[in-house]
Amino acid sequence: xxxxxxxxxxxxAISTIVFLEVSFQEIERRIRNFDSRGIAKAxxxxxxxxxxxxxxxxxxxxxxxxxxxxxNQEEIAAFIGQSVGR
Numbered sequence: 001x002x003x004x005x006x007x008x009x010x011x012x013a014i015s016t017i018v019f020l021e022v023s024f025q026e027i028e029r030r031i032r033n034f035d036s037r038g039i040a041k042a043x044x045x046x047x048x049x050x051x052x053x054x055x056x057x058x059x060x061x062x063x064x065x066x067x068x069x070x071x072n073q074e075e076i077a078a079f080i081g082q083s084v085g086r
Contacts, residue, residue, distance in 0.1 A: 008061040019062035
């Protein structure tokens with residue numbers, strides 16, 4: 001999970017970091033069970049605070065960013081396949 005600089009450095013060392021960029025409004029629409037989903041976060045951290053924190057980490061470490069709003073899974077996967085395969 002994108003939770004700290006240390007974690008992101010580890011992920012970058014072993015893989016390609018792909019940032020699936022999705023607006024807060026879209027994430028909020030998709031995730032309705034934030035409190036019970038098991039998302040790694042600080043005890044009293046809000047969903048918005050978590051989103052903002054992780055945006056910084058993904059933007060800093062991503063080797064590929066994919067704008068996902070308005071795209072389906074197949075379009076996103078095809079874009080990643082074409083981009084990483086270069």
